[in-house]
Amino acid sequence: MPEETLLKVSNLDIFYGGIQALWNVSLEVKPEEITALIGANGSGKSTLLDTISGLLQPAQGVIEFEGENITHFDPFQIVALGISQVPEGRRIFPDMSVLDNLILGSYNRKARSRKEQNLRMVYDLFPILEERKNQLAKTLSGGEQQMLVLGRGLMSNPKLMLLDEMSLGLAPIVIDKVYKALREIRERGITILFVEQNVRRSLEEADRAYIMEAGRVVLSGDPADLREEEEVKKAYFGI
Amino acid sequence: MALEVLSDLSTPLIMGILLGGLYILIALGLSLVFGVMKLINVAHGDLVIFGTYFAFFAFTGEILGYRLTFFGIDPILSLVIGIPLLFAIGFAIQKYLMSRAVQISMEAPLIIAFGISLIAQNICQRLWTPYSRGLTPDYAFEPLTIGGFHFPAQPAYVLDFIAALIVMLALWGFLRWTYLGKAIKATSQDRRAAQLMGINTGRVYAFAFAIAMATAAIAGVFLGLTFPFTPTSGVFFLIIAFGVIIIGGLGSMLGTFIGGMILGLAQTFGGHVFNELGLPGAATAQYLFLYVIVLVVLAVRPQGIFGR
Helix, strand or coil: CCCCCCEEEEEEEEEECCEEEEEEEEEEECCCCEEEEEECCCCCHHHHHHHHCCCCCCCEEEEEECCEECCCCCHHHHHHHCEEEECCCCCCCCCCEHHHHHHHHCCCHHHHCCHHHHHHHHHHHCHHHHHCCCCEHHHCCHHHHHHHHHHHHHCCCCCEEEEECCCCCCCHHHHHHHHHHHHHHHHCCCEEEEEECCHHHHHHHCCEEEEEECCEEEEEECHHHHHHCHHHHHHHHCC | CHHHHHHHHHHHHHHHHHHHHHHHHHHHHHHHHHHHHCCCCCCHHHHHHHHHHHHHHHHHCEECCEECCCCCCCCCCCHHHHHHHHHHHHHHHHHHHHHHHHHHCCCHHHHHHHHHHHHHHHHHHHHHCCCCECCCCHHHCCCCEECCEECCCCHHHHHHHHHHHHHHHHHHHHHHHCHHHHHHHHHHHCHHHHHHCCCCHHHHHHHHHHHHHHHHHHHHHHHHHHCCECCCHHHHHHHHHHHHHHHHCCCCHHHHHHHHHHHHHHHHHHHHHHHHCCCCCHHHHHHHHHHHHHHHHHHHCCCCCCCC
């Protein structure tokens, strides 16, 4: 029987130095859904993803994955459990080949044995990466680099992917490609939690959405309902 | 006449290239630690010399004024123990000292490295006296002749160069073809992204330091076969290793190779010119040329020839 909730974040408080960045944040991600985390720059979305990935330690609160408390796990342990973050700003390894970037995605022991299968899957999803596998990653275009980091994230054999600002700085046609890939990834049974500033697009793509403002979750629920919410209209669509 | 000059130049040319091999060998570990951890390991030279003394101990059996008679292990063969020993020391330094020091401040690891430098010097002095020593197996000093032609360099220099090539190729292959090697490269390029790949970067740092110290063990043996040494010789060779990676560009292996060659050649050609002009003190003056080259590169291209 599948878990009712794949990822459960409860009452998270985070401090950056002396300044509180997240206030009592709670969130749930259901298996095989696409969940959107929406908010303006500086609202705490990336901070939340980094805390789930173990890069930041919360002052308060609990993070559970498949019912296991992972709050104080190290980043590499969290990747091994099946949570893979694709960071903002792409963050490829610029001086390594495309193939080496992908291979590094399969660093954790469980993923190594599935390296060839996962590589095939990534190449099927993004054929351009197979064409360019021997090129240095820094020679790829912005869109190709975004595909590379998505593919690299998939190489770790994840159950849950955390995607941070995938469409930032990309041309509209490339953004469409990225979202198409997102849906294909979900069809392979991988759950997705993604962070976006583009509200309209996010609400179209997601099964569930959370809206953050100044470090707090201010709204959550079904994207269709959220679109109707006056507050969202006012704050993000300007109507 | 022209031929005579040419044959005159062949000695500094050959000597410079071979000596460059030793400099590369010493600089590789310094470059690796800087490239991955951004730490200037000022103890590197002293740990190299500790490696030299370990080989000296294995060869002569001398320790604390005693001479243990059952020794006499060949210096190069002693690396079978010397490499794991320094590997373990390097791993422990990173895991138990440096990883904690970085949490205190940016400067703390540097200060710890200074401390290790002093400790290493004093351990060597305590165990093996402050006097000048040498590693002197017969094969390192027998004059070399190739087809009746007298080769201008002692065998030790040839061994330096061969060892440098082997260590460089091994390191290059390791970084290119193994998961751990790729993880070391990835961590040096973007630590945060590496963590998100599931790389235990703390462990990667410990292995990088350990591997750097393994190369220091090798460098130590060949240094001892080439030059006499004292417990404080490490400082001198640290400065030369700095020169190598400044010229080549930090963190670039090709740069380290070219940097070592340039410094070796600058030194031997500088000494040669000094001799030809009939000036006294060529033995010490040759190092002047080495430092001048470093200064020139720093002034003209501060990021190094292969630096970014």
